[in-house]
Amino acid sequence: MNGFEPVELTRAYLLLNHGPTVLVSSAHEGEQNVMAAAWAMPLDFDPPKVLVVIDKSTRTRALVEASGEFTLCVPPREQAEAVLFVGSHSASARQDKLQVSGLQLQSASRVGAPLVQGSLACLECRVLPEPHNEQRYDLFIGEVVAAWADPQAFSGNRWHFPSDGRRSVHYVAGGSFFATGPGFVVPGKE
Amino acid sequence: MNGFEPVELTRAYLLLNHGPTVLVSSAHEGEQNVMAAAWAMPLDFDPPKVLVVIDKSTRTRALVEASGEFTLCVPPREQAEAVLFVGSHSASARQDKLQVSGLQLQSASRVGAPLVQGSLACLECRVLPEPHNEQRYDLFIGEVVAAWADPQAFSGNRWHFPSDGRRSVHYVAGGSFFATGPGFVVPGKE
Numbered sequence A, B: 001m002n003g004f005e006p007v008e009l010t011r012a013y014l015l016l017n018h019g020p021t022v023l024v025s026s027a028h029e030g031e032q033n034v035m036a037a038a039w040a041m042p043l044d045f046d047p048p049k050v051l052v053v054i055d056k057s058t059r060t061r062a063l064v065e066a067s068g069e070f071t072l073c074v075p076p077r078e079q080a081e082a083v084l085f086v087g088s089h090s091a092s093a094r095q096d097k098l099q100v101s102g103l104q105l106q107s108a109s110r111v112g113a114p115l116v117q118g119s120l121a122c123l124e125c126r127v128l129p130e131p132h133n134e135q136r137y138d139l140f141i142g143e144v145v146a147a148w149a150d151p152q153a154f155s156g157n158r159w160h161f162p163s164d165g166r167r168s169v170h171y172v173a174g175g176s177f178f179a180t181g182p183g184f185v186v187p188g189k190e
Helices: A011-015 A059-067 A075-087 A097-101 A131-137 B009-015 B059-067 B077-088 B097-101 B130-135
Strands: A022-028 A031-037 A040-045 A048-053 A069-074 A121-127 A137-150 A169-173 A177-187 B022-028 B033-037 B040-045 B048-053 B067-075 B123-129 B138-150 B169-173 B177-187
Touching: A011 A040, A011 A048, A011 A121, A011 A137, A022 A059, A031 A059, A031 A075, A031 A097, A031 B059, A040 B040, A048 A069, A048 A121, A059 A069, A059 B009, A069 A137, A075 A097, A075 A169, A131 A137, B009 B040, B009 B048, B009 B123, B009 B138, B022 B059, B033 B059, B033 B097, B048 B067, B048 B123, B059 B067, B067 B138, B077 B097, B077 B169, B077 B177, B130 B138
Parallel strands: none
Antiparallel strands: A022 A031, A022 A069, A040 A048, A048 A137, A069 A121, A121 A137, A169 A177, A177 B177, B022 B033, B022 B067, B040 B048, B048 B138, B067 B123, B123 B138, B169 B177
16 A cells, blocks of 8 residues: 555544544545545544544535445645645536645545545545434444554554644634644653 | 633534544533543534534443533643543542542533533533434534633634643543644635
């Protein structure tokens, strides 16, 4: 897997536990798409599950519903402009969205949805169908079937961002983000 | 409201959008409790809703189910030791949990669950009953009925953490956190 090393499935929650903004990728019948989501988080450890909110207005929603699959990738700060772009434009209205974003995709291992190259980490997910949640709340539950990380950013089940450009990000609003800041350990737990 | 100013309900999502770890407070029949949750996020803007995962093994679960209410507070780094403590000990096993944690509580405005003094922000929530989600996934949906922030950390619908000790935190595992790092704005959005 180009640029990524596998992460143990039972540790996949560590990739999202600190609440980073993610890219949601999807594919169906030859069409691929990527959107941004600040509303994604772990739901369970083992088997690992995740939650993500995917609005009905998005093209991603149609692709996820049709394929039953998606990936969540954790973008680095150096991709923040692309994150904002794919989070602000729908492929329904702008068919060159992906090309203009500059994001490069690669094949995943167990789902048809692609991975975003240059991500800090990626989770391959299969939708656990919950029609009431999907219709009423735009809320999707995915079981994580494979997990990957850039070993320079996450290895040995720990994050260790190698540079400011390769730290994860946390979206606020209006094009404004926080970078993930310094790590610290509570006294007695070092 | 001692130490807090109101936040517009339609902007309450901004208090959680960057994915901070939260404290979940609850109360029923004179009993109060506080636990930590890394798995909480916004679900909708207006009316604002939030998601939080509350395990069946926690005392908080019983209090939230009995009262139909909870609060989510965003703790500052200076409370990280207490966050870890209340996230590692159950009030079922340790009845002096709250006292030992050092956290001080105050009354909320619209729910019986308390607010944690010194928080950066707090959301008062009423459970929107979804028994299937609660039983199967330990997943609770809350409608936000009031929102508060320390005006030194959040005002004018923007975060502006006044000091390192008063930044929000993002739990990883094993007593390890990230602080919320520097804010930045994507070019063209300044």
